[in-house]
Amino acid sequence: MYTHRNGLLCLTLALCSTCVQADDVEKAVDYRQGLMNVYAHNVAPMGNMVKGKTAFDPAAFARYAKDLAVAARLDLLAGFPEDSINDESDASDTIWLDWSKFQKKYEALKIQSAKLSKVAADGDKAAMKEQFGKTAKTCKGCHDDFKD
Numbered sequence: 001m002y003t004h005r006n007g008l009l010c011l012t013l014a015l016c017s018t019c020v021q022a023d024d025v026e027k028a029v030d031y032r033q034g035l036m037n038v039y040a041h042n043v044a045p046m047g048n049m050v051k052g053k054t055a056f057d058p059a060a061f062a063r064y065a066k067d068l069a070v071a072a073r074l075d076l077l078a079g080f081p082e083d084s085i086n087d088e089s090d091a092s093d094t095i096w097l098d099w100s101k102f103q104k105k106y107e108a109l110k111i112q113s114a115k116l117s118k119v120a121a122d123g124d125k126a127a128m129k130e131q132f133g134k135t136a137k138t139c140k141g142c143h144d145d146f147k148d
């Protein structure tokens, strides 16, 4: 009777710990994809202004640039615990094989988006366009290496 119960208990615990792990991966994926979507929400309208698809509105541009810089400072790396990949994720497993390179790519985003926010606050359109290009490159720079 006792052995039985213990066996059942072990089985339950084993199952639960797998559940918790899968749940942790899902939370991490949701978190980092959420951050990416916040980035994109701000980058897309700035890109449209830079490309001339929409009228250039320096005040709106400055708000998007500021929000991007703020979002970039939220801890993206916390969304990438080791080997956290599931079916919903496009993350490449090379992230954890070359973590220091991944960190550098993230640093580049923080640095360039902070500059963009500063430049945009000054309102010089040519400088804004140039710095937007540098910032957008940091997105692509990471995706090329670390996104499937």
Ligand code: HEC
Pocket (backbone or CB within 6 Å): 029, 032, 033, 034, 036, 037, 039, 040, 043, 088, 089, 090, 091, 092, 102, 105, 106, 109, 135, 136, 138, 139, 140, 142, 143, 146, 147
């Ligand atoms: C340090 C690396 C890195 C940087 C910098 C980066 N990304 Fe990503 N991005 C990723 C990875 C990895 C994924 C895949 C995440 C996943 O699906 O688990 C991703 C996914 C995305 C997605 C898809 C999200 C979804 O819901 O599936 C969008 C949109 C995106 N990134 C936009 C951006 C934009 C815009 C920037 C620049 C402002 C940016 N990213 C900068 C690594 C990065």
